[in-house]
Amino acid sequence: MxxxxxxxxxxxxxxxxxxxxxxxxxxxxxxxPAPAAPVQSPAPAVESPAATGGRTADPALVRARQTGQPAEVESLRSETRQVFVKPDGTYLLEQNVRPVRVRQAGGWVPVDTTLRExxxxxxxxxxxxxxxxxxxxxxxxxxxxxxxxxxxxxxxxxxxxxxxxxxxxxxxxxxxxxxxxxxxxxxxxxxxxxxxxxxxxxxxxxxxxxxxxxxxxxxxxxxxxxxxxxxxxxxxxxxxxxxxxxxxxxxxxxxxxxxxxxxxxxxxxxxxxxxxxxxxxxxxxxxxxxxxxxxxxxxxxxxxxxxxxxxxxRGSWTAVWSNWPDSNYLNSSDVARAGHVESQKNRSFFQMSTGSTIHGKQIIKATLRTYETWSYSCSARTVEAWATNSISKSTTWNKQPAWVTKLSTVNVAKGWGPSCLPGGVEFDVTPQVVDAAAKKWPTVTIGIRATSETDVYAWKKFKNNPTLVIEYNSLPADPVAVDAWSDPGGPCVSGTGRPVISTATPKLWAKLKDVDNSVRGRFEWYNEAGTKTGEYLTALGSTGTAFSATIPQSLYSDGALIRWRVRAEDGKANSLWSPWCEATVDATAPGREPTVTSPGFTENGWSDGVGLAGSFTFDPNGVSDVAAYVYGLDSSPKTEVAPGTDGTATIQLTPRHDGPNVLSVRSKDRAGQLGPIRTYVFNVNAGSAPRGHWPLDEGQGTVAADTAGAHPATLYGATWASGKTGMGLRLANAYAQTSGPIVDTGRNFTVTAWARLTGTGATATAVTQEGGRTGAFSLQYSKADDRWALTRTGSDADAATTVRALSAAAPRLNEWTHLVGVYDSAARQLSLYVNGKLESSAAFTTQPWNATGPLTIGRGKVNGAATEFFPGDIDEVRAYGRAMFADEVADLVNSAATLIGHWRLDEESGLSAADSSGRSPAAPATLAGGASWTAGWLDGALALNGVNGYAQTTAPVVNTRSGFTVAAWTQLDYLPTGDTAAVAQPGSRAAGFQLGYDKEKGRWALGMAAADTDTAALVRTRSDAIPAPLEWTHVAGVYDPLAGQLRVYVNGQLSTTTVTSHTSTWNATGPLQLGRSKTAGVFTGYWPGTVDDVRTYDGVLKAEQIAQLAAQ
Known part of the structure; x- marks a missing residue:
């Protein structure tokens, strides 16, 4: 050459x-196109961690343990980075300065600079x-x-x-x-x-x-x-x-x-x-x-x-030259140098973008692996690795970053000749990476220099693409009080609320967690004087499971105070100790726990189910002076019930969640002294499926199928129309009706529906179940209250008394609204949820009656006549023979999340980007300004010049007042000097939402203007992850009105520390924008980079669904 x-x-x-x-x-x-233990005797009994209830193991970790070799976490791979998990649960991060692989045709290939025609x-x-x-x-x-x-x-x-x-x-x-x-x-x-x-x-x-x-x-x-x-x-x-x-x-x-x-x-x-x-x-x-x-x-x-x-x-690597003190060499294709020769001195710096991967982690070891290509001779001389400040385009010999701490020194000579061939040189840089992890730095910068810069034999050259290898471990989570309990004793409590227990050998429990999946528990117990009396270290188990140890006999006497605590250990690091948990040993009267029995929920057995009321009977168990029983379900005992003449008491309870339910019961004597707690654990199956479910997706015919059972509904004048999901029913003096009853309205029940109300001229019923003269309940709009309502009648008679649970605000016309009405016979209570949020509850103390007539959709029944016809549309009607609670209701709302916009951006030519969501009508986006087509993460993409490039639809896509999700693959050409938006939907003056880059904190962000005004604040949630120019990043923003939160996900991971509280009060009616937003009525925030595969959803996607999008 x-x-x-x-x-x-x-x-x-x-x-x-x-x-x-x-x-x-x-x-x-x-x-x-470019790619995209110690055990103190006496040893107590220990129970192995539960086999279920733990987190599903990382697939890479499973492979590593099966093979005995490190396995790659492929979702974390990039052009410069690979992450591997070892069989012991620790991780290896390999970060190169320059790309070693590129993305082509949806896969990764090694860099290949071979030229071809x-x-x-x-x-x-x-x-x-x-x-x-x-x-x-x-x-x-x-x-x-x-x-x-x-x-x-x-x-x-x-x-x-x-x-x-x-x-x-x-x-x-x-x-x-x-x-x-x-x-x-x-x-x-x-x-x-x-x-x-x-x-x-x-x-x-x-x-x-x-x-x-x-x-x-x-x-x-x-x-x-x-x-x-x-x-x-x-x-x-x-x-x-x-x-x-x-x-x-x-x-x-x-x-x-x-x-x-x-x-x-x-x-x-x-x-x-x-x-x-x-x-x-x-x-x-x-x-x-x-x-x-x-x-x-x-x-x-x-x-x-x-x-x-x-x-x-961007900072990747650079060298500085003493004989050219004002010249910079950022990202040169030249080799790296260190030392002195002729009239020059050289030093080199390498800056690796570790991002948030190691933030908060325990750094076990960090090594900078370099490759020495040349030395002045085969006579070894020392070269040093230092922790330095960051490099930039301004770095020169006269403007070097600070040399903060010397990390390691290596005495070596490689590359002069056959006696000292070129080869690898490793530097221990652990302290610098420990600082980066603890202080959450986005990058790690290492400087290389000769120990002597006057000795020509210390002159060396290195390849300019070293690898930073970091071995790290995730710290176990600190146990919290709600995840620790004792049996007997119940939840972890200290101080005056501590339980009194009837045994000096309680079994201690704690649910422990570690991101890396493997964890064990160390329990310690102390006496009142603060002297440690014993400990136990459990076997390793899966994260999220319950670990236990039993205190040995002969350590505590009657009246003694037991203080205990627990921490999580993974073999590499320990969590902090849990809060102190306490219990007092009292064998005196009342010295026995009450007996608890239930015909429906047997102790330690599995029963149906969530939302079904059941009876529990408390017996004094031989204690003669029980004045009251104090009980609590999944809480400390606080609710009192007086015994009957036979000393027993029977209560009704409705379990609110599946799995173990803990009923804690204690006796109280006439002097007010509390007895030991009886912990009655009963396992509850998940809530039963609906007894009737009418998706209303037929789109034709006069029968709506019941997909949950054999209760089809016949249409009487109702027609088919677009629904919340798929098709729905359009009602105007029309209805649909089953041939018989669906639920027993004398017991627990729940009824749900999506409703779109078009007028408020009169009371309108969405769903009811009829008796002879009236409906037992009506899920409806109440004209007298101008509110959504769950109405319950006291009897099947004309002019029957009614009780209503009402919504907090009047309905919004022409908007889909999710309604849930719940009757809980154990609590004697009606509850109304609107769009997944509990709006109100009302006491219903009348003996409930069972309506044996049909379930009717679209009208009510009053004084024996059909009335209260619903003006509008109804979709997705469900009826359950049990009560439902907030989590399940939220799941119902969020499960209806529907793809309403999908711009693949693969066109490659023309000025129109198709909407492939399947919605009707579709919402194509038109390119304008400096917008063009380019290669993307998934085939093609939209290239935006950051000045005037954008694409927009002709109408709004999401309702910013209700829950929505927006996601996109993004890439920044550089870090902008102001806020920029990859996707946004503005109103007339401000952004209903904007997803993009936040200049103030230098983070990914989802923002929503508090109002459509020039002066309204932009409420933001920002990522933990720090954007890096020229890297493909999947960013998803979620507005969750049920949780009252804005959330942002980066590469499928929720930035948990930056979730922001927010409730939207307005709907932005402007077109969806790709590549810009709006402030004070002016379009701004033009995106400098590339956008690909943009999606919008009506509703809130779950974390695992967003992770699946990011895995594409």
């Missing part, structure tokens, strides 16, 4: 980060992290020829050649254009994330040519402008002033000391004579002025290299 002595070479090097489709103005060269006649590398295209030879016909092009989204730069180029000769990553001037060849070389090009001047006569006095290169940009400073440093900036690419002061040097082509590949020789080049930007021309003194010096050894290069404005 290179002639050495007697030949002059001129080099230009460019580097960017990722490729996109070419801008129309620069289409001459279209680049190939393309169908359009250009030459491009096989797989790189940037889009590159080199000339295939010829002339553009306008006096110049495109030589090389690199681009990113809507930003691109093209370097030309003045004249005709011959067809190149390809050799691996290099294209050679012979005789571009008399005696001069041109070589262009592809790199992982950029390119270099070299003019090879093959004779001194050629070097004397006036054509080399000033080199002129046509320079075209799209969405960028070029700037230079007095030192000759170059920047490519966009219209917002954001720096996209940077280049250091151009340098030139001769080939003194070069011994082979491979030596050239490893960077300039220390003996080389060097000089700075003049730089001038004139319009669309880059002019470089070589140092004529160096070109004509008789001592000069040819070739001479002229070396400007471009890179993205």
């Amino acid at each position: 290179l002639a050495l002595r007697g030949v002059v070479a001129v080099s230009l090097v460019g580097a960017v980060l990722a490729a996109t489709a070419p801008a129309p103005a620069l289409a001459a060269l279209a680049p190939a 393309q169908p359009d006649g250009t030459v491009a590398p096989a797989a790189t992290a940037v889009g590159l295209a080199f000339s295939g030879g010829g002339n553009s016909g306008d006096g110049g020829t495109p030589l090389a092009r690199m681009s990113r989204g809507g930003k691109a730069m093209e370097l030309g050649w003045s004249g005709t180029l011959p067809k190149p000769v390809l050799n691996g990553d290099t294209a050679t254009y012979p005789e571009v001037m008399p005696g001069v060849d041109l070589q262009v070389t592809a790199d992982v994330d950029g390119f270099s090009h070299i003019l090879v001047v093959k004779s001194r006569a050629a070097a004397a040519s006036s054509a080399l006095s000033e080199l002129t290169f046509p320079l075209s940009t799209s969405g960028l402008s070029m700037e230079s400073d007095q030192a000759g440093n170059l920047e490519a900036v966009d219209d917002n002033g954001g720096t996209i690419f940077v280049a250091p002061t151009p340098m030139m040097w001769d080939s003194e000391g070069a011994t082979s082509p491979q030596a050239f590949k490893e960077g300039r020789a220390p003996e080389a004579r060097q000089a700075q080049m003049g730089v001038k930007l004139a319009g669309r021309t880059l002019r470089l002025r070589p140092d004529r003194k160096l070109m004509t010096d008789p001592k000069t050894r040819f070739p001479i290299y002229l070396d400007p290069y471009f890179s993205a404005a």
